Amino acid sequence: MDNKLAIAIIFSLLLASTVLWMASAGTNKSEKDGLPKSLDQHYEHGPIYLYEMYELGESMVGITVNIQQNDITNATRSFEVFAQEYDDSSLMVPEWRGYYKPNDVRKMGDALDAGNIPGVFAAMGEVGETCARCHVDTMPDVYNKYYWNDFRNVENVEIDTPEGPKPWVEAKMKYLLTGFDGIGINIKQGNQSNAERSFNMFETMFDNMADACGSCHDSEPKYYISDDIQTMIDDMGSNITAGNLSNAEIIRHDIGDSCHRCHIIHIPPQYAKLDGK
Known part of the structure; x- marks a missing residue:
């Protein structure tokens, strides 16, 4: 076979396969495989949902900081802020309510009121596990949709x-x-x-x-x-x-x-x- 013809055939096959892939990749992941539409409103005017997550995470860490510094009064205040942030954020994306465990948050507050510090951290660990599960399930798609070109x-x-x-x-x-x-x-x-x-x-x-x-x-x-x-x-x-x-x-x-x-x-x-x- 003529070398130029062989090269043309090989290139045509490579190009055809690439174009076919591009055509099949012409649409984004379907809604059932992707993110809930209710999240869009929280990114229309900046990453509002991200800011809410920062506030939520900071308030949760605040409980630990105050306990480590033996400041139980402010640990209670930090918990109250966290509990409110937790409840507020759970309403932002209804489809993700299943990731929220309000009973574990209440256990955290009850343990704090009782001075049961190990109980506070045990309940906090339960809450943190569900936070991490949500991050694993949703964070890559969130970054992809709202941050990556x-x-x-x-x-x-x-x-x-x-x-x-x-x-x-x-x-x-x-x-x-x-x-x-x-x-x-x-x-x-x-x-x-x-x-x-x-x-x-x-x-x-x-x-x-x-x-x-x-x-x-x-x-x-x-x-x-x-x-x-x-x-x-x-x-x-x-x-x-x-x-x-x-x-x-x-x-x-x-x-x-x-x-x-x-x-x-x-x-x-x-x-x-x-x-x-």
Whole structure:
């Protein structure tokens, strides 16, 4: 089979699978798998629910602080604040009422009134367990919906390629990836000139695609596409030009590790947005 035809077929399959995944990922998780709609109102004008959780947690810790400092009078006051915060927060998202255990809160107050400090902490532990269960069940989705951008927006960014502007996904698969992997393939085959060609492709596409990060990030990068990574890319190119292909391959692996670290940060929250789990 002609090499160009083989490459075209392979690329077409890769691109088709990527586009198919993007299409199937076009909707967020369904309501039954995601968060209750009643939570939305508490994030429309800032993270009100988060602030309420801070107040709730601080008042609970306040009981412990006062007891540790042998200030039972203020421990009682802290409990009263906590009990009110607990009750108020339980009304904010009706669908999450099952996580609240008011009987355990009452046990905490009764133990405090009786001077039974071990009983206070035992009841507090019961309350804390249900708090932790709620956090495990809901916090990732809350962070995802209200704090993380949707990385699917990046696919609408057009990237300069040898063929002209192309969508981000196509530019990545057809040029960035083939440039990066092409370096390693040509090094393994001992082909210095083609390794240089692949390097030039990768370097150009790395620079072109770095701008896509601005779709979400508005601060100066400190990693992944920062100056130290650019220095590594320059060093890899210098080693290829000098014929030090084994050194270039070591550097390429280090650059790949930086790419992987970016994937670790971005892929889990993005996948969590997709239909299903």
